[in-house]
Amino acid sequence: MAETSIDYAAVYRALPGMVALLTPELVFADVNEAYVHGTGRPREELVGRYLFDVFPDNPNDPDSTGARNLQASLLRVLATGERDTMALQRYGVENPERPGEWEERFWSPVNTPVLGPDGKTELIVHRVEEVTELVRARGHEGGGQGRVLEAELYSRARELQELNNRLRQAHAREREVALALQEAMxxxxxxxxxxxxxxxxxxxxxxxxxxxxxxxxxxxxxxxxxxxxxxxxxxxxxxxxxxxxxxxxxxxxxxxxxxxxxxxxxxxxxxxxxxxxxxxxxxxxxxxxxxxxxxxxxxxxxxxxxxxxxxxxxxxxxxxxxxxxxxxxxxxxxxxxxxxxxxxxxxxxxxxxxxxxxxxxxxxxxxxxxxxxxxxxxxxxxxxxxxxxxxxxxxxxxxxxxxxxxxxx
The missing domain is CATH 3.60.40.10 (PPM-type phosphatase domain)
Structure with a gap:
């Protein structure tokens, strides 16, 4: 088979899923067309900007933790050099055409490091799949119980996130004990x-x-x-x-x-x-x-x-x-x-x-x-x-x- 030259930049732009490339400082380095379409933000409003300046948590929703959870995941990727798959997130997004109006969205994010020759994380591939319609469609299958089922799905996701947090806390305590033992010996x-x-x-x-x-x-x-x-x-x-x-x-x-x-x-x-x-x-x-x-x-x-x-x-x-x-x-x-x-x-x-x-x-x-x-x-x-x-x-x-x-x- 003859060797062919693949234009990976074109492949990236054409990916059907929403993908952004983030620097270790969590600044947008690039976004594909699906990400622009899915977020409703033009490319020039994204590239070069800090992720959480563009997509903060909804200040009007005290239960909103999407930005906080996403930041924790990205920092884990930078610290470990390992991929981090997040639980379902409810992450409200401000309507770009109507400032101050927030739309409830559900997202399934996966964050993957791109390592350089020295083993350092040079970029993070931030892939997100919006599942808002899927969550609501499954809820609507129950007739009048649609919103209840939607809330239940989100509640289960929150429980999973909380369980993951507790496991990390337990592992952190084990780490502290092991470090103390190791340093003592x-x-x-x-x-x-x-x-x-x-x-x-x-x-x-x-x-x-x-x-x-x-x-x-x-x-x-x-x-x-x-x-x-x-x-x-x-x-x-x-x-x-x-x-x-x-x-x-x-x-x-x-x-x-x-x-x-x-x-x-x-x-x-x-x-x-x-x-x-x-x-x-x-x-x-x-x-x-x-x-x-x-x-x-x-x-x-x-x-x-x-x-x-x-x-x-x-x-x-x-x-x-x-x-x-x-x-x-x-x-x-x-x-x-x-x-x-x-x-x-x-x-x-x-x-x-x-x-x-x-x-x-x-x-x-x-x-x-x-x-x-x-x-x-x-x-x-x-x-x-x-x-x-x-x-x-x-x-x-x-x-x-x-x-x-x-x-x-």
Missing amino acids: LPARRQVGHHRAAVRYRPAVGALNVCGDWYDLVDLVGGHRIGVSVGDVVGHGLEAAGVMGQLRSALSAASRVADGPAEALNVVGRYAHVVDGAESATAVTTFIDFDRHTITYSSAGHLPPVLLHRDGRVEFLDRATDPPLDARPDPTPRPQATTSFTPGATLVLYTDGLIERRREDIDTGLLRLAEALRRHRTQDPETLADIVLLELLPPGGATDDTALVVVRL
């Missing part, structure tokens, strides 16, 4: 000997997205050595936070007595087999020897640490990668590797929330991290950690947790 930022280290934890946006990312820094026995680790537990909420605490504590203890990082991960891998919820958990640990200027590392299915050399060279520590902690019923010795550094280099460990974006190759995220570290390599660890988060995380927050550790060697 993660070590505070600290000096490691006389070396500077910065730690950061950023929870995922959205009430359901508290995950099990963690980090740890421990002083090791024998010589001038420390252990630095990060890990990631699959799952969300209180369960993931609890599993995270168990695995972090186990690796912290194992690192203090193990001969090397591989042995420490072997011990934690055996422990993970008896911890419910630890399936597919990943971790990477590094043993830093400041006397020998070496880093020995081992990874259980985790992303590679980054060694930023003083001259700007970026080295991904990826020569000792193995499956996740509980991947083998009968654990076998894990690999480990050693690399050298010169004083003043920087070691960076992180979790996937920092670099992974939907529909983007992971190598793109790794390159983005390497470039940010190279550009700002002269900054102290605290400043460098803040800059990396600012440059790599979406403005509204990521949909996965992010843990980050920066150690100046």
